[in-house]
Amino acid sequence: MSEINKVVLAYSGGLDTSVILKWLQDNYQCEVVTFTADIGQGEEVEPARKKAVSLGIKPENIYIDDLREEFVRDFVFPMFRANAIYEGEYLLGTSIARPLIAKRQIEIANRVGADAVSHGCTGKGNDQVRFELGYYALKPDVKVIAPWREWDLLSREKLLNYAEANGIDISNKRNGGSPYSMDANLLHISYEGTVLEDPAREPEESMWLWTTSPENAPNEAEYVELEYAGGDIVAINGHAMSPAAVLTELNRLGNKHGIGRLDLVENRYVGMKSRGCYETPGGTIMLKAHRAIESITLDREVAHLKDELMPKYANLIYTGYWWAPERKMMQQMIDASQASVNGWVRLKLYKGGVYVVGRDSADSLFDARIATFDEDGGAYNHADAAGFIRLNALRMRIAAHHRQLKK
Known part of the structure; x- marks a missing residue:
């Protein structure tokens, strides 16, 4: 192994990253700093601190940061100004979280004087690309350790055996937990693996954790009014809210009405097709509403140009180029278009559907005459x-x- 003095590990406290923590200590003989991001995944993040301490990490080397507001304000909202969707359906819930985690990881590396960063992404997925493109864009000479591309622990059983042999607590892993590989943040939750690897099989209802099934959703529709300023939602039903609070409330409403489920076979950047299932309740509502407010506030050619740019913009996010100059250039164009995107949209939510029933703006270009x-x-x-x-x-x-x- 090359000489590494200190590494910052993106650490969840789960099986994979706990094994990675120990593996880094054993194979690189280096000091490990753990970083756990709270981006609204809905799980307690403090247990990660206890787990890190049990593996010999000094308290001052454990970072647990609440990034929910920054995540929605600086990443989710700018993406939704572009109405970004990948391959016509995917709202990029996993993709948009990676540049923020990479950014904070590099900030910590600079603070503690680390010469390397590490992640728990496999060699088959998109996330390794997203993280590492972010690392190199923000700290070009940083060393990256990707254990899944180096070690021979390439099965769940080998990971469990390594954990047992090294005293890592796996009491809830042998015969419990979800069978799926899942990723969650304030925008979405995703599911991959096991039965989903057969695209012909319908996922069982028990898999879905965030949304009521449309069949069991309320029989009465609910109306919600969203207020926009500069292309972003600033209030729901007349109540001003922060970005994270907006998305949290829309998730609640979407969950209640069975909104935001997606079963998708997508083309990964690394070359393979992959089947994944997603729940994006608040994001599904946001996309519908944003297009509605733009429909009355954007010039025709501006709106059409945005629609032409959107697939390229979405692809840049999907493939990990958030920090690339072309994405930043496109963001300036998109943000400039949003100066007039002000007003309100009224929606009806009913059994998995989001229906626009009204919209108005002081900047409206709609002329009834x-x-x-x-x-x-x-x-x-x-x-x-x-x-x-x-x-x-x-x-x-x-x-x-x-x-x-x-x-």
């Missing part, structure tokens, strides 16, 4: 359409004449 089917008092001259159509048809008329001459 022109759009009306009744007499418009001369606001629009119908005769103007004839010349407009003939000019737009000119190239097709020329081509048609040319074909007739050839015959």
Whole structure:
């Protein structure tokens, strides 16, 4: 192993990262600093502190940070200004969390004078790319240790045996816990593995942890009104809220009404297809509402340009290029478009569906005098359409004449 003096490990306190912690100590003979991010995963993060101490980590080398507000304010909200979805469906819940974790991990490395960082991502997934692109963008000379690409502990049984042999508590791992590989934050929860590796099999209802099934959702619809300023939600039903509070409340509403489930086969950046299931209740509501407020506040060509840019923007986030100059450039364009995205949207939530039932804005470009089917008092001259159509048809008329001459 190359000489490493101090490493900052992205540490959850679970089986994989606890084994990695011990493995780093044994194989690199280095000082380990643990970093646990609270980004709204819904689990207690303090047990990670106790677990790290039990593995010999000094208290001053244990970092547990509440990043929920920063996560939504600086990462989730900017992404939703772009209406970003990957391959037409995925709301990028895992992808958007990685640049924040990488950023904070590098900040800690700089603070404690570490010469390396480490993560628990496998060599088959996208997350290794997302983390490491972030590391190198923010600290170009940092050393990265990716144990899954180095060790021979390539099965769950080998991990459990290593943990047992090294006194790592696995009392709840042998015969308990979820069979799925899961990732959660304030935006979503994902499920992979076991029966989901057969794309033909329907996931069992017991797998879904965040949302009521649409069949069991309330039989009565619920209305919710979202207020926007600069493209971001600032209030729900008239109550001003912080970004994290907004997403928390929308998750609650989405959960109640069975909103936000997704079963997807996606194309991973590393080359394979992968089947994953996702619950993104609040994000599903946010996307529908944001497009609704933009529909009355954005110029047509600006809106269409945003839609053209969105797949590229979403792909950059999916593949880990949040810190890349092209994503930052696109973000400036997107954010500039949001200056007029102010007002409110009213939604109806019912049995898995999100329905827009009203929207208004002081910056609205909707002009009822022109759009009306009744007499418009001369606001629009119908005769103007004839010349407009003939000019737009000119190239097709020329081509048609040319074909007739050839015959």
